[in-house]
Amino acid sequence: METYPITIGGVTRHVPLIEPLPGRRIPLVEFLGDPEFTRAAAEALRPLVPKEAEILFTTETSPIPLTHVLAEALGLPYVVARRRRRPYMEDPIIQEVQTLTLGVGEVLWLDRRFAEKLLNQRVVLVSDVVASGETLKAMEKMVLRAGGHVVARLAVFRQGTPGLAVDTVAELPVL
Known part of the structure; x- marks a missing residue:
């Protein structure tokens, strides 16, 4: 398998x-199972988090x-939007998103009990990679529907030109 070097x-x-779409190759960045890489990325993002942030919001996985x-480094709580409905969810916030990176549409789900944690909070959206920005746009809609206020959009890597302003640490190519 061909690989691509990235440093953070x-x-x-x-x-x-x-190759998620024919003729479009991208580096696949995953933080699962790699504590050293994850810590380095989180440390690189840390200075981008506004002082007024009260909670972080991300998606699985x-x-x-x-x-x-x-x-943990900031001493802040966080909330996770799920990519599938779970049986325990009550009155979830549901938001569709067209992810160009994966080439498929998907739905984000946020259980009402977690949505309530965003109410009247200054929220920072956190992602690993931003390409089109569609997932972050969907996350922002969820925060607004939950009564929160987005104060920053952060991603470790930018790939291409997202359709919204996002603070990132490094660039990934589309090959």
Whole structure:
């Protein structure tokens, strides 16, 4: 398998190149199972978090360990939007998103009990990679529907030109 080298905070990984759409290859960044890389990425994001932030908001799956480490370093709580409805969810906020990175549409789900944690809070959106920005746009809509206020949009890596302003640490190519 062909790989691509990426470095964050002095930590280098050779990540696989995948082809989510014909003729479009991208480095696949995952934080699951890699504490050293996750800590380096969270530490690189930390200065971008506004002082007034009260809670972090992310999606499953790869951004969860990143957001956890960042939240722990900042002493902040975090909330996770799910990509599937869970049987225990009551009155969830449901938001559709067209992810160009994966080439498929999906739905984000946020259980009402977690949505309530965003009410009247200054929220920072956290992602691993931003490409089109559609997932972050959907997350922002969820925060607004929950009564929160987005104060920052953060991602470790930018890939291409997102359709909204996002603070990032590094660039990933589209090959």
